[in-house]
Amino acid sequence: MLLSLDVADREVVVAGGGAVAARRVRALLDSGARVTVISPEAGDDVTRLASHGDIRWERRRVRPEDLDGVWLAIAATDDPDVNLMVARWASDRRVWCVNSSDGFSTSARVAAVSRHGDLAVGVVSEGAPDPSRVARVRDSLGALLDEGQVDLRRVRGRRGRVVLVGSGPGSSDLITVRGARLLAEADVVVTDRLGATGLLAALPETVEVINVGKSPDNHPVPQHEINDILVDRARKGLTVIRLKGGDPFVFGRGGEEVHACVEADIPVEVVPGITSALSAPALAGIPPTQRGIAASVLITSGHAGPEPAVRAALGHGVTVIVLMGVAALPAFVEAALEEGADPSTPVAILESATTARERVTHGTVSDIVRIAGEMAVKPPAVIVIGKVAEPELLASALAATPRP
Known part of the structure; x- marks a missing residue:
């Protein structure tokens, strides 16, 4: 069974201070864990993290009592026998443990994870560990999500929101990764005439597209009406993407649209774009x-x-x-x-x-x-x-x- 452990603000012990341990420590910190590294020696990465106070480093060998009361243990020393011993201590204490040198001896494996906003994709091997294969599959799946090729719209209801996305100067491949991913979450897209409008062709037919674009002598939709559209659709519980050419805050009136959402108590986010x-x-x-x-x-x-x-x-x-x-x-x-x-x-x-x-x-x-x-x-x-x-x-x- 593939589970996700929330380690935010949890105590995690990492036995080992080398390259493998450093990768695990980085991932744990990114997830908000409180990390203690136990190792007589450590590489430059772990040493620097400790010097900045990002982690606690105890310069000694790991002991059984180090696992008392912790949420998760990572056995990542250079000695497989020590890692196996740490795994056994964790099992005795009913502590989740990952053995970095033996995927069969512990109760947990670390998935190769890619994150895409509020969505995380994890891949693990169910048989013999094969990290390179798992990473390759993760990266392929992650690329599809980041390129906006997967429909990411929510099925279960949530509070509506507005996201101002800068689409860049015009070419579809100059939108940011984050902008492309958020476009795949859209229920409604309110678009300008300029920018990467070619992206609209790939949207599902069920996405409502509202064109409010203007040219130098033709402003068919006044700004106050655009603001009203954003607020109205978001109040219906929809994810509204305001797709703007260039960057939303470089002569794009993005500030006015943000203010309108804030005044209406609508959650609003801004994704910068590449300005022309x-x-x-x-x-x-x-x-x-x-x-x-x-x-x-x-x-x-x-x-x-x-x-x-x-x-x-x-x-x-x-x-x-x-x-x-x-x-x-x-x-x-x-x-x-x-x-x-x-x-x-x-x-x-x-x-x-x-x-x-x-x-x-x-x-x-x-x-x-x-x-x-x-x-x-x-x-x-x-x-x-x-x-x-x-x-x-x-x-x-x-x-x-x-x-x-």
Whole structure:
């Protein structure tokens, strides 16, 4: 029978201080156990954990009385005879025990575990122990869960909740592992027009998908209505995923949606995403900061226009990254020149980054408005103004490296 032991805040004794013991100690600490290591010597990992006060280390040989009153014992010394002896002491005291060198002599085995939010998957060998095989199966199952390929929606009712998930700049494989897993738990997905919307095609038909996306001149669903949708569905006991392009808190109005949930007493969580402000330049070979060229970066919205902080940055050679700024490009160029920026300062416009429609347009402060017009640049786009946007800086090196 496969059981799960809750060791949180329980006393656990680990006999041994080597590499095997260290792995067990790490897993126990991750589960919240109070760990005592008993061993005359220990490796660097156990020694450091003890020096930080994460565990208690008694530098001596293990004794039978060490197992009195403990919840779990781990026999992980380098001597199989000592491990067997510890297992017998544990059996006499009716203490759960794992013998790391002999899976048949004790009352318990440690499963190879992968954790996915509030779900844990454990794999054990029922016959002769085979750790490599078990780990391979665990990793394969875990990968399916993390990639969102398994329906993780709850069957039994629970309190509704809202999770804001940043889906990244557009490519479906740039969502975080946690974001993909939570998407597989969704009863409802409230989605934007941009971001990794290709992920929606893999959702079960029973998942309600609500499109509240907007474009520069078309906002069909006002923000207050989006807030109401999130609260309404969560109050029905559903898991609501608010799938947002980029990162929820980078010009994504995520803060407003969190506040609406908090005011309505709805549990809410935020899963960060890869913002296009940094990922789009990176994929185009543009490092927003680079030693000797630019030590600072300012991210702003085209809707806000060239505010005083932006003007100061443009005038002092700081990398300025503008989101949603295609229409406002002339205003930013004018501000840069007014603040004394060199007219030859490089500018790059990155359209539809990470998608099949991706395009990069280069120019300078003096000519980028004309070039953008000739190239019919359209949103969504990320604009980078600064020396780091020089095409030869890194782009040539990255161009020679094929993308996976």
